[in-house]
Amino acid sequence: MANADKTFYLTTPIYYPSDKLHIGHAYTTVAGDAMARYKRLRGYRVHFLTGTDEHGQKIERRARERGMEPKPFVDGIVAGIQELWRKLDISYDDFIRTTEDRHKRVVEKIFARLVEQGDIYKGEYEGWYCTPCESFFLERQLVNGNCPDCGRPVELLKEECYFFRLGKYVDRLLQYYEENPDFIQPESRRNEMINNFIKPGLEDLAVSRTTFDWGIRVPGDPKHVIYVWIDALTNYITALGYGSDDDSLFKTFWPADVHLVGKEIVRFHTIYWPIMLMALDLPLPKKVFGHGWFQTKEGKMSKSKGNVIDPVVLIERYGLDALRYWLLRDTPFGSDGVFTPESFVERTNFDLANDLGNLLNRTVAMMEKYTGGVVPAYEGHVTAYDASLEAAAREAIEAMEAAMEKMEFSVALAAIWQFIGRTNKYIDETQPWLLAKDEASAPQLKSVLYHLAESLRIISILIQPFLTRAPKEMWRQLGIEQGPLIEWDTVRTFGTLPAGTRVVKGDPLFPRLDVEAEVQY
Numbered sequence: 246m247a248n249a250d251k252t253f254y255l256t257t258p259i260y261y262p263s264d265k266l267h268i269g270h271a272y273t274t275v276a277g278d279a280m281a282r283y284k285r286l287r288g289y290r291v292h293f294l295t296g297t298d299e300h301g302q303k304i305e306r307r308a309r310e311r312g313m314e315p316k317p318f319v320d321g322i323v324a325g326i327q328e329l330w331r332k333l334d335i336s337y338d339d340f341i342r343t344t345e346d347r348h349k350r351v352v353e354k355i356f357a358r359l360v361e362q363g364d365i366y367k368g369e370y371e372g373w374y375c376t377p378c379e380s381f382f383l384e385r386q387l388v389n390g391n392c393p394d395c396g397r398p399v400e401l402l403k404e405e406c407y408f409f410r411l412g413k414y415v416d417r418l419l420q421y422y423e424e425n426p427d428f429i430q431p432e433s434r435r436n437e438m439i440n441n442f443i444k445p446g447l448e449d450l451a452v453s454r455t456t457f458d459w460g461i462r463v464p465g466d467p468k469h470v471i472y473v474w475i476d477a478l479t480n481y482i483t484a485l486g487y488g489s490d491d492d493s494l495f496k497t498f499w500p501a502d503v504h505l506v507g508k509e510i511v512r513f514h515t516i517y518w519p520i521m522l523m524a525l526d527l528p529l530p531k532k533v534f535g536h537g538w539f540q541t542k543e544g545k546m547s548k549s550k551g552n553v554i555d556p557v558v559l560i561e562r563y564g565l566d567a568l569r570y571w572l573l574r575d576t577p578f579g580s581d582g583v584f585t586p587e588s589f590v591e592r593t594n595f596d597l598a599n600d601l602g603n604l605l606n607r608t609v610a611m612m613e614k615y616t617g618g619v620v621p622a623y624e625g626h627v628t629a630y631d632a633s634l635e636a637a638a639r640e641a642i643e644a645m646e647a648a649m650e651k652m653e654f655s656v657a658l659a660a661i662w663q664f665i666g667r668t669n670k671y672i673d674e675t676q677p678w679l680l681a682k683d684e685a686s687a688p689q690l691k692s693v694l695y696h697l698a699e700s701l702r703i704i705s706i707l708i709q710p711f712l713t714r715a716p717k718e719m720w721r722q723l724g725i726e727q728g729p730l731i732e733w734d735t736v737r738t739f740g741t742l743p744a745g746t747r748v749v750k751g752d753p754l755f756p757r758l759d760v761e762a763e764v765q766y
């Protein structure tokens with residue numbers, strides 16, 4: 246049961262609604278969902294936030310290209326994103342849009358306060374401007390004197406601008422890193438932040454723009470629009486009602502337990518964001534986890550290469566659980582991954598259809614054949630195999646719990662699948678079909694079938710953060726739709742499944758795929 250003392254606040258990045266989202270965005274959100282589900286199962290009161298980052302020049306330009314005003318343009322895309330999260334069974338508690346009043350009002354307030362405190366001041370931005378890219382660069386960023394992005398010539402421009410004095414907070418930031426060695430995960434990203442960004446010196450950050458309109462205006466100086474990252478990062482507290490009439494969620498959940506982000510935006514979350522929070526006198530998030538990137542065999546996904554992987558296509562063809570499983574199992578969280586149809590199909594066939602699906606299928610079929618479809622009574626360890634299977638269950642639970650605390654999703658799944666493998670091996674070791682031939686072996690046979698059903702019950706509980714459909718089907722076939730039998734803490738008590746439970750034969754949990762046909766598809 247949720248206990249008010251145990252809270253867990255986690256966030257995904259808020260995505261740009263400039264286009265349809267792809268498998269990379271789905272990855273972060275599914276990972277966040279797995280963590281949120283896990284913490285809920287462990288009795289935490291969870292707040293899982295996602296949303297959309299709707300302002301800025303890029304979005305404005307996209308809308309204009311389609312002959313639309315920015316707001317109706319983003320409304321359409323945001324509806325599609327919410328539909329995608331429904332298809333992926335994302336259990337978010339809140340979805341924030343930066344165009345909402347609850348967000349805008351507070352961003353204005355924060356900006357005004359930072360100006361008043363002297364953390365933000367008005368000055369002049371001088372930089373090399375690339376007109377086609379509409380971006381400023383520092384001299385040292387230029388490549389042969391040209392734009393580092395497109396290679397075209399740049400010109401020296403001056404623009405009135407507000408600046409954030411980041412430098413003032415650097416010592417405190419480094420001290421926070423030191424006192425909280427887990428703040429930036431994985432650790433390699435922490436060194437990258439210190440060596441590549443902080444040590445060379447933090448220049449004051451330009452936090453307003455005057456070259457476009459689509460954004461939150463600087464209070465009292467409306468020709469300036471607040472820099473989209475200042476606007477965006479603030480979502481993590483505006484969504485909790487910080488600075489509003491009702492800040493009860495903020496009081497309950499801040500500071501965040503983890504901001505989940507892709508590696509390319511770790512810098513914003515571990516330098517700019519903590520400094521903003523320090524300036525506001527607020528506690529800093531406990532952890533920022535920067536995961537790796539997915540590519541395809543052709544490299545980075547891009548429209549021009551035509552290699553953007555659409556998660557909806559995968560769900561429709563292979564089912565949601567297969568996608569969620571592949572995303573979190575195939576690549577260690579934190580490393581880069583490559584999507585290949587082969588690895589997707591192999592994982593689905595070997596791990597899901599063979600290892601898990603067949604285990605359920607065989608168990609239910611043997612119970613129908615040997616015990617009239619009814620779970621026998623638990624009699625403890627009848628054989629040494631039983632004791633070893635129970636020990637394997639305990640090990641899997643411990644390994645999974647430890648991995649989840651570190652957000653090592655692939656390690657957690659490997660631990661569960663090791664137990665699934667062990668349970669399959671137990672069938673080979675005990676050979677129930679031979680036990681069934683000999684009246685004198687009836688106690689052993691019953692014990693084997695009990696151990697199989699109970700192991701499946703435990704597995705069905707452990708997989709819940711990752712797979713959202715299979716557990717329900719497993720409970721149906723195992724005849725355990727009742728609440729208490731699927732509570733987390735019962736996994737530690739082998740023998741919880743009551744005698745007399747009636748199993749029900751069903752369809753295979755996962756269809757087997759034909760590798761060759763699928764790879765061509």
Ligand code: ME8
Nearest residue numbers: 258259260261269270273298477478506507538539
């Ligand atoms: O950066 N592989 O939004 P965004 C893995 N609005 N993850 C990927 C990925 C890939 N190929 N491509 C994208 C923004 N992602 C800002 C964030 S937060 C205050 C503002 C994921 O729509 C990854 O999590 O560009 C990355 O950080 C995020 O999508 C970027 O989404």
